[in-house]
Amino acid sequence: MSLFNSLLRHLSDGKPHLLSDLASQLHIDEQSLSAMLAECQSDGLDLQWDECVRWHDPTEPLSRSKIRHAMTSRFNGEVSVAYKVGSTNQQLRDDFQHQKIWLAEMQSSGRGRRGRRWFSPPAANIYLSLGWRFNSTVTELSGLSLAVGMKLIEALQPYAKGKLAVKWPNDIYLDERKLAGILIESVPRGESQTEMIIGIGVNVSMQSADQLDQPWTYLGRNQDRLDRSLLVAAILDALFNFLADDTMLAGELIDTYIQHHWADYDVLEGRSVSVIDGEQELLGVAAGIDEHYNFLLRTPDGLRAFCSADVSLRLARETSE
CATH class of the missing domain: 2.30.30.100 (SH3 type barrels.)
Incomplete structure (x- = not known):
């Protein structure tokens, strides 16, 4: 766990903490702590500090151990949780590993489809990327984004106050507003193997976003604070149970799933x-x-x-x- 993740963990109780005590708990000096607090505040965290520091309206930080404990699938890949990265997809592009998970509290250069910026404020949403190696070609996996979107809905629907649906090709809508997005990037390896990076962003507790120019919403709207670690566990279970199904080739699995279920998830049909x-x-x-x-x-x-x-x-x- 990085120092920044540890800092969030200490401040997540919403109580005032003496800077001297907090610095001691993190094993750093007060000057270094002040620099960290200034960076977090610049990133968008609502911090108030003088002799004491308090995180106003905090969220529960992501917890790798809680994610692992909550998962019910046989997923055994490595899970990394960072405070801030350029983008979680880029972390996997730089060092791809099969079944590797990257999570971050925020992204400084989050990307959506066609190079658009993905707004990624700190400690409010889910920014997740999964690496998966398929014994299939890119063409055979052309439906992966739609299938992942549908599986994402299966994972999130129990937590949603409203109906979830897929907006072709890679958005998840909650009651006619954008809730989540998917960015899948491929790295072909030979004639019959493809490494895929499955990037997912979900708005969980983000309550303001002047930078967005479309109708949007967040999963925690009109309900108690949601635990993002439990949401991540549900998402990973849904994806792993689907992708690890070895009863048929990956391309056939994706095609069959979409053919049977797409009509139930399509938000656009007939509109x-x-x-x-x-x-x-x-x-x-x-x-x-x-x-x-x-x-x-x-x-x-x-x-x-x-x-x-x-x-x-x-x-x-x-x-x-």
């Missing part, structure tokens, strides 16, 4: 949507997905198929994606 393809904006009605998991748009000129890498998509009533 008016806008597809932005470069400089062109097309209006139509969402008509599901095709066998290659492209988005289908019904227009006056007929049915059009769009690849997730090419377009932005929004409900017609939204002002931006």
